[in-house]
Structure formats: C-alpha cells, structure tokens
Amino acid sequence: MNNAQLNELKQRYVASGAASPATQFADRAENAELWDADGKRFIDFAGGIGVLNIGHRHPKVVEAVKAQLDKVMHTCQTVMPYEGYVRVAERLSQLTPVRGHAKVMLANSGAEALENAVKVARAATGRNNVICFDGGYHGRTFMTMAMNGKVAPYATDFGSMPGNVFRAPYPVPYHGVSEDEALRGLKMALKTDANPRDTAAIVLEPVLGEGGFYAAPTSFLEKVREICDEHGMLMIADEVQSGFGRTGKLFAIEHSGVEPDIITMAKSMADGMPISAVVGTDKHMDASGGNSLGGTYTGSPVSCAAVLAVLDVFEEEDILGKSRALGDKLAKRFSQWQQDFACVDHPRNLGAMAAFELVTDKNAHTPDADLAGALCKRAREKGLILLSCGLYGNTIRFLMPVTIGDDVLEEGLAIIEECLTELSG
Structure with a gap:
C-alpha cells in the first residue's frame, strides 16, 4: 500500500490521540536511512526518539x-x-x-x-x-x-x-x-x-x-x-x-x-x-x-x-568512541551556525546528545517555537526527519544513529543549513 492509502486507513481506524501527524509511512530502513511506502528516501536524525543509537536493523541484532x-x-x-x-x-x-x-x-x-x-x-x-x-x-x-x-x-x-x-x-x-x-x-x-x-x-x-x-x-x-x-x-x-x-x-x-x-x-x-x-x-x-x-x-x-x-x-565497534566523535562534529557545525544565523543560539552537546535553540532575540534568549516547527516541517519535505523539544518548544535535538556514515551526516546537515537559510532569510 502507498502513503495515501495508508493515510486513509489511519484516519478511519487509528485513534486521534495515537495517530502520528506525519503523512509518510516507513516501509524499510537501514542504519540512518529509511524509505517510505512511496519509495521516498529519508535521512533519520530522530532515531525513533533515541531508540536507534546503533542504527536501524544493525546486522548483529x-x-x-x-x-x-x-x-x-x-x-x-x-x-x-x-x-x-x-x-x-x-x-x-x-x-x-x-x-x-x-x-x-x-x-x-x-x-x-x-x-x-x-x-x-x-x-x-x-x-x-x-x-x-x-x-x-x-x-x-x-x-x-x-x-x-x-x-x-x-x-x-x-x-x-x-x-x-x-x-x-x-x-x-x-x-x-x-x-x-x-x-x-x-x-x-x-x-x-x-x-x-x-x-x-x-x-x-x-x-x-x-x-x-x-x-x-x-x-x-x-x-x-x-x-x-x-x-x-x-x-x-x-x-x-x-x-x-x-x-x-x-x-x-x-x-x-x-x-x-x-x-x-x-x-x-x-x-x-x-x-x-x-x-x-x-x-x-x-x-x-x-x-x-x-x-x-x-x-x-x-x-x-x-x-x-x-x-x-x-x-x-567502539560505539562510545563514535558517539564522542559525532558529538565533536555536531558541536563544530552548531558553532558555525550560531555565527551564520541570527536565529541559532546556545549550541550544546554531551557526546552525541546535541541540540541548539531557535530564538527571535539572542540577547533576550526569546524562544521561537514557530520557527522550530517550520524547520522540522521543511526538513521533512526535503527528506530529513528532525525533531524539536524543550519546555518552550524551540530546541532542535539530534538523535541520529551514532553509526551514521559521514556522507549521510553531511547530507542531513546541509539540508538543515538550506532550510535555515530559506526560513530566516
């Protein structure tokens, strides 16, 4: 079944409180990538909300x-x-x-x-x-x-x-x-x-x-x-x-x-x-x-x-070492985004548990939850699954598998940069 057919079934049979707002349905996945029921590829920066630190379907598991x-x-x-x-x-x-x-x-x-x-x-x-x-x-x-x-x-x-x-x-x-x-x-x-x-x-x-x-x-x-x-x-x-x-x-x-x-x-x-x-x-x-x-x-x-x-x-596979290395890569990129974008602030990470804030005013630390929602929506349209969180809804968090390949990581980060440029320009 394709996404449209599955969405019709979801509307008819899945309780509203349990239904995902997403309109795509996962069909298969591997490490940090997945494909929906229409065959579209996504880069996964959510990891099932932190469930897939060693990636989708690790062969040994x-x-x-x-x-x-x-x-x-x-x-x-x-x-x-x-x-x-x-x-x-x-x-x-x-x-x-x-x-x-x-x-x-x-x-x-x-x-x-x-x-x-x-x-x-x-x-x-x-x-x-x-x-x-x-x-x-x-x-x-x-x-x-x-x-x-x-x-x-x-x-x-x-x-x-x-x-x-x-x-x-x-x-x-x-x-x-x-x-x-x-x-x-x-x-x-x-x-x-x-x-x-x-x-x-x-x-x-x-x-x-x-x-x-x-x-x-x-x-x-x-x-x-x-x-x-x-x-x-x-x-x-x-x-x-x-x-x-x-x-x-x-x-x-x-x-x-x-x-x-x-x-x-x-x-x-x-x-x-x-x-x-x-x-x-x-x-x-x-x-x-x-x-x-x-x-x-x-x-x-x-x-x-x-x-x-x-x-x-x-x-x-030295997963802890990979987590620290991924955290270093994210920290470096976040620091650059903080300089390049007026809306990106307070980058932080502990290993690969990494995040930054989206704000309307860096001096006042004013949260911008609307921009966070728009960023996640635009990123998904471009093939990247991204999550926000936080008491104010303005934190962008990163939970991609720590086993993610460098090329896939770079592709996903480039999508975020593109989205930030479009949304904050």
Whole structure:
C-alpha cells in the first residue's frame, strides 16, 4: 500500500490521540536511512526518539533476534524463566554505575521502568513521596504523567493525576534558572511540600530529554546525592533517553562520577525491540515481596537477545568512541551556525546528545517555537526527519544513529543549513 492509502486507513481506524501527524509511512530502513511506502528516501536524525543509537536493523541484532525466534518467543519469565533474562541482568549489573552490588528487573518500556523504580523506592524506604523536576519527562502512564515536568500534551485531557509527586526547578541558566536557584527550590520543596521523612526518592534525568537536552552540572548532581543521603532518600537517575551511549558514555550519569541508587533505561538498549530495565542496589531491589515486580511480557526472550547483541556491538565497534566523535562534529557545525544565523543560539552537546535553540532575540534568549516547527516541517519535505523539544518548544535535538556514515551526516546537515537559510532569510 502507498502513503495515501495508508493515510486513509489511519484516519478511519487509528485513534486521534495515537495517530502520528506525519503523512509518510516507513516501509524499510537501514542504519540512518529509511524509505517510505512511496519509495521516498529519508535521512533519520530522530532515531525513533533515541531508540536507534546503533542504527536501524544493525546486522548483529537482526541475526540475534532471528536466532531467538527459532528457539523461544515467550513463556512469561515468572512461569518458566530462560537464559536471556538472567544473562541480561548479569551484564547490566556489571555495567550500571549504581551503589554497591546491583540487581535488575526487566520491563517493557521506559514508563514501566520508572513506575517500577518508584515501587522499589517506596518498598525500600517505607515512604510515599517522590520529587521530580521541571521539564522532566518520564512517560505516559498515570504515575509517570504525574512525574512529568510538562503538562501538554501528555496530561492535558486525562483528569486528576496520582498524588505524592512534587516538583523542583531543574538548573537551566540559559532560561534563568541557576544551579543555586535550583538547589534552593529543591530544599524549599522538602520544607514546604514533601517532608523528607515521607519522601522515598528524588528522580531526575542527568540530561533532560524532552525538556530540551540540558545537562545537569556535576556539582548539582553531587548536591542531590548529598541531600538524598542526608535524609535517607533514594536517588533515581532516569537514563531512558540519555543512556546506552548517547552521551559518549554508556550512561550520562557517568560523566559526573555520582552513583545513584537506581538507574532506569530503555530505548536504545535493544535497538528497536521493546524492553526496559530497572537496575539498583541489591538491598533496595530486594525490598518488595516475591512476584511483586514483573508482567506478562517483561524481558521477553526476543528482546533479551537483542540487548545482548547490542552490548556486544558496543564492545566490538567502539560505539562510545563514535558517539564522542559525532558529538565533536555536531558541536563544530552548531558553532558555525550560531555565527551564520541570527536565529541559532546556545549550541550544546554531551557526546552525541546535541541540540541548539531557535530564538527571535539572542540577547533576550526569546524562544521561537514557530520557527522550530517550520524547520522540522521543511526538513521533512526535503527528506530529513528532525525533531524539536524543550519546555518552550524551540530546541532542535539530534538523535541520529551514532553509526551514521559521514556522507549521510553531511547530507542531513546541509539540508538543515538550506532550510535555515530559506526560513530566516
């Protein structure tokens, strides 16, 4: 079927809240390129929103998935466990920088990982409250919608959210929130809203994802760790978008040297197969009773096979080195764009987790969300898939596979330059 036929079916049968605004339908893909149902080629700078750090259909992952399909597709690991689950747990335990010996539970999505991280924290501390941050994004389930630091579009139409979730400022000096002000806000939340004796955890992204690709300073993360230790709260790092090599390390928190109690992960851990994980200090992970964590499809055999293949690829192909090199290339180009275009400002990156702002006034840092939307639209018309994000909707973020070829990368960046020239001229 072609795009027009598929769009007609989408309009008739797919719920509006779940329907993509895009009018093209993916038909096949490889590394950083995909082709739609009409055969048009696109360069992919979105990576399924950070899911494809090692590219579409990496051959080693495809091979592992196919091999697993010939063995076992599903048993439900609580009914009949299988090797893949425990091998994934073993490797994640060894690789994830949490305090002490780590244990692992697997789930299906980033939101499920965050839900279960909160469950673990409550069981481990006997407390209810959770503190999150402005601009944070943690998922679309009810608990994670309550945890998100942004209302629209995630929670706009769905009524009351669960309680015992409180908010603090995230340090974004570019938009007027200094590190000192963020710390003051966190401490004030503990005084006015979330009594430390009743607070189970502080949950934060080391680099905001949907919130705009702002990295928390090391000193801020250290202070959060100190506050958690002072009050017996757990520190939970949400690495769903920033994890698995996006920042040049396996997890973004590693840049700071801070060790959380729990880390959540998903997206690129299986190169497109649905799986997530909660990795935490053993005494916390073991705090709840038998069969209290899990689900029918959690840690499916096929997804586990993909995770193990992804981890092998990271070792064999120096994915972290490629991420750092890609980040350097993007930083250099962004710096040039900041000089060449009056609308481009505040370029930044941590490894290949890179972004810049579109503004109407660089001195006032005035966000230009309309231009960001127009840029993404024009880029897609020219064959480039590009995403915006941020609390103000004006951040252009880059999530192309770190395995992207230099020629394809250059082609995509040239499209952005062309679009910026047309739109800002």
